[in-house]
Amino acid sequence: MTSQIRFLMCAPEYYDVDYVINPWMEGNIHKSSQERAVQQWQKLHHVLKEHAIVDLVKPHQGVPDMVFTANAGLVLGENVVLSRFLHKERQKEEPYFKAWFEENGFTVYELPKDLPFEGAGDALLDREGRWLWAGYGFRSELDSHPFLAKWLDIEVLSLRLTDDRFYHLDTCFCPLANGYLLYYPGAFDSYSNRLIEMRVAAEKRIAIEETDAVNFACNAVNVESIVVMNKASDALKKRLKRVGFEVIETPLTEFLKAGGAAKCLTLRVNEPVREELHANTYVESQVVRMEGHLLDSGLINRALDLIIDNGGSFKVMNFLLGEQRQSTSAAEVKVSAPSHEVMESIVSHLIDLGAMNLPENEEDAKLQPVIQNGVAPDDFYVSTIYPTEVRINGEWVKVQNQRMDGAIAITQTNQGRVAQCKILRDLEIGEKVIVDVQGIRTIRNPESREKRNTEEFSFMSAGVSSERRVELIVEQVAWELRKIRDSGGKVVVTAGPVVIHTGGAEHLSRLIREGYVQALLGGNAIAVHDIEQSMMGTSLGVDMKRGVSVRGGHRHHLKAINSVRRHGSIAKAVQAGMIQRGVMYECVRNSVPFALAGSIRDDGPLPDTQMDLIKAQEEYAKLLKGADMVLMLSTMLHSIGVGNMTPAGVKMVCVDINPAVVTKLSDRGSVESVGVVTDVGLFLSLLVQQLDKLTSPYTAEIV
Numbered sequence: 001m002t003s004q005i006r007f008l009m010c011a012p013e014y015y016d017v018d019y020v021i022n023p024w025m026e027g028n029i030h031k032s033s034q035e036r037a038v039q040q041w042q043k044l045h046h047v048l049k050e051h052a053i054v055d056l057v058k059p060h061q062g063v064p065d066m067v068f069t070a071n072a073g074l075v076l077g078e079n080v081v082l083s084r085f086l087h088k089e090r091q092k093e094e095p096y097f098k099a100w101f102e103e104n105g106f107t108v109y110e111l112p113k114d115l116p117f118e119g120a121g122d123a124l125l126d127r128e129g130r131w132l133w134a135g136y137g138f139r140s141e142l143d144s145h146p147f148l149a150k151w152l153d154i155e156v157l158s159l160r161l162t163d164d165r166f167y168h169l170d171t172c173f174c175p176l177a178n179g180y181l182l183y184y185p186g187a188f189d190s191y192s193n194r195l196i197e198m199r200v201a202a203e204k205r206i207a208i209e210e211t212d213a214v215n216f217a218c219n220a221v222n223v224e225s226i227v228v229m230n231k232a233s234d235a236l237k238k239r240l241k242r243v244g245f246e247v248i249e250t251p252l253t254e255f256l257k258a259g260g261a262a263k264c265l266t267l268r269v270n271e272p273v274r275e276e277l278h279a280n281t282y283v284e285s286q287v288v289r290m291e292g293h294l295l296d297s298g299l300i301n302r303a304l305d306l307i308i309d310n311g312g313s314f315k316v317m318n319f320l321l322g323e324q325r326q327s328t329s330a331a332e333v334k335v336s337a338p339s340h341e342v343m344e345s346i347v348s349h350l351i352d353l354g355a356m357n358l359p360e361n362e363e364d365a366k367l368q369p370v371i372q373n374g375v376a377p378d379d380f381y382v383s384t385i386y387p388t389e390v391r392i393n394g395e396w397v398k399v400q401n402q403r404m405d406g407a408i409a410i411t412q413t414n415q416g417r418v419a420q421c422k423i424l425r426d427l428e429i430g431e432k433v434i435v436d437v438q439g440i441r442t443i444r445n446p447e448s449r450e451k452r453n454t455e456e457f458s459f460m461s462a463g464v465s466s467e468r469r470v471e472l473i474v475e476q477v478a479w480e481l482r483k484i485r486d487s488g489g490k491v492v493v494t495a496g497p498v499v500i501h502t503g504g505a506e507h508l509s510r511l512i513r514e515g516y517v518q519a520l521l522g523g524n525a526i527a528v529h530d531i532e533q534s535m536m537g538t539s540l541g542v543d544m545k546r547g548v549s550v551r552g553g554h555r556h557h558l559k560a561i562n563s564v565r566r567h568g569s570i571a572k573a574v575q576a577g578m579i580q581r582g583v584m585y586e587c588v589r590n591s592v593p594f595a596l597a598g599s600i601r602d603d604g605p606l607p608d609t610q611m612d613l614i615k616a617q618e619e620y621a622k623l624l625k626g627a628d629m630v631l632m633l634s635t636m637l638h639s640i641g642v643g644n645m646t647p648a649g650v651k652m653v654c655v656d657i658n659p660a661v662v663t664k665l666s667d668r669g670s671v672e673s674v675g676v677v678t679d680v681g682l683f684l685s686l687l688v689q690q691l692d693k694l695t696s697p698y699t700a701e702i703v
């Protein structure tokens with residue numbers, strides 16, 4: 001029986017693996033057997049001829065991949081969008097395919113130069129003709145999809161490929177008759193998987209395993225109830241049989257060496273058009289502008305990478321390279337995304353990097369009212385640590401209380417309109433919140449190259465230091481501490497109990513006593529162990545002088561807690577003479593405010609520990625206001641909490657023996673955060689020594 005289905009094929013006379021443009025071709029150059037390739041191709045040709053009409057295009061020397069006619073173009077009705085190959089090796093096929101389409105009466109559409117699209121290899125019609133699935137990520141550019149929609153007048157659903165073994169959509173995705181879909185979910189990003197699941201009902205989805213996928217089971221030709229492919233596992237055959245398909249296996253191993261199989265070797269050239277359906281593409285684009293030391297600072301790479309990583313694609317429209325060492329560059333980048341949702345996530349990241357709209361495209365920020373206390377409208381813009389401005393009635397308004405993970409609330413006050421970052425629970429009915437990503441920009445000062453190189457603090461910004469650099473960093477931190485103290489600035493310390501266990505208490509006490517610390521943040525534990533040590537000389541029962549456990553020592557910290565509770569507070573215990581040294585003692589004596597935030601595991605707790613976490617966060621925020629530097633000493637919990645509340649521009653030094661904690665905190669991507677992987681006791685002792693050096697009288701060396 002022959003259906004009216006028509007395929008185009010190209011005999012493998014000149015087929016070979018001549019170059020490497022996909023992972024399958026690696027190591028296979030000239031490794032395919034010509035003889036076997038011909039046999040395998042003929043067998044496929046024979047099988048298909050029993051079920052459909054097969055046309056042939058004349059093969060040509062020098063274009064070995066021309067056998068893969070799926071990549072000739074994309075046909076719908078009388079129209080064809082000709083492929084624009086990504087690789088120059090295959091671009092030579094374009095004129096041959098174009099001639100064939102023209103000779104056979106098709107209207108040929110050609111994409112703009114440099115906009116790759118690889119035909120039916122990357123675009124597959126739903127078998128009911130309801131829409132077109134189009135792939136991007138490796139060979140075809142997302143920006144080609146709107147052209148397909150326009151020229152073929154069909155809805156396009158863009159799917160992003162993420163595994164380079166499945167570089168064409170037809171290597172991992174095969175719509176079948178009756179609305180079934182054979183596909184390998186692992187080849188797509190999660191957004192695309194969600195899109196597939198939204199369009200194809202669960203009982204119609206035939207998701208396959210990797211073992212079948214790498215045998216090109218999805219690279220199948222479906223004619224009514226038969227599915228022709230290279231090879232399928234028994235399980236897959238059974239599954240397909242249950243839903244009415246018969247698998248015909250025909251080995252195509254020689255073509256697998258070039259990264260193709262049954263479907264790649266064919267092109268359906270009589271796809272019926274459904275007249276009642278029309279284009280409706282979701283691809284959104286927007287042009288953003290970036291300025292600064294785009295190349296030196298790697299900003300442009302970061303921007304372009306993040307567009308791709310978040311599922312979009314880009315085109316650099318203009319790039320004005322600054323010519324002198326000092327001059328900045330400017331770029332205009334067209335960003336495309338398969339949906340508004342994806343566009344929003346890309347743009348919000350780009351905003352963090354300082355990207356802006358072109359002046360002519362500037363729009364006001366979108367506002368939505370708060371209708372329930374403590375709850376933001378869906379789709380609210382999540383604030384970052386960077387200084388932000390929002391556009392309201394044509395004017396850019398600076399956002400106050402900049403912090404991470406808040407919403408931007410707009411309120412009308414006597415002084416006019418105010419924009420401020422607020423944590424969700426503080427939002428109130430009557431306020432308006434910025435939603436979407438329009439009309440928002442961050443002000444990143446484009447540090448001049450010179451400044452980046454000489455600024456004392458910034459040389460450490462390369463991120464996490466190795467042990468060898470600890471001393472160097474200590475010198476820099478000491479210098480900063482001294483500078484801040486002398487200019488009446490503010491240093492906030494967050495400290496974990498490890499500071500006490502590692503013998504850092506005496507050093508931290510000194511920093512406080514000598515005026516280098518203006519506020520202390522921590523949990524119940526740092527205070528408990530500090531007080532235990534000042535009262536009994538142990539920290540969690542370990543004798544700090546001898547380094548051994550003391551008999552019954554595990555009860556020491558409870559005794560310390562009990563004594564403070566008897567006095568009512570740490571300050572009162574200090575006044576009563578019960579606590580005579582240590583970190584907490586120095587805080588009380590020197591009027592350095594502290595906040596202790598409670599947690600579920602706290603013993604006691606001390607009367608000073610704030611067990612209402614919302615209040616504790618407020619206390620932290622209050623003490624952090626106006627800080628010039630935050631010294632984070634071995635506490636992941638409190639340091640990350642503090643990091644979230646602190647705007648960009650505050651220097652942060654994070655000391656922890658665990659590199660993961662340090663990386664997490666120095667991830668702020670800014671010049672001002674430094675990570676030191678080392679023992680915190682050691683760090684503090686070096687720091688104190690270094691401060692001593694800075695204070696000792698100057699003596700010129702006389703020789």
Ligand code: ARG
Nearest residue numbers: 022068070121168258260264
């Ligand atoms: N070697 C060819 C390439 O990498 C194989 C093409 C396979 N075709 C396909 N529709 N998947 O371009």
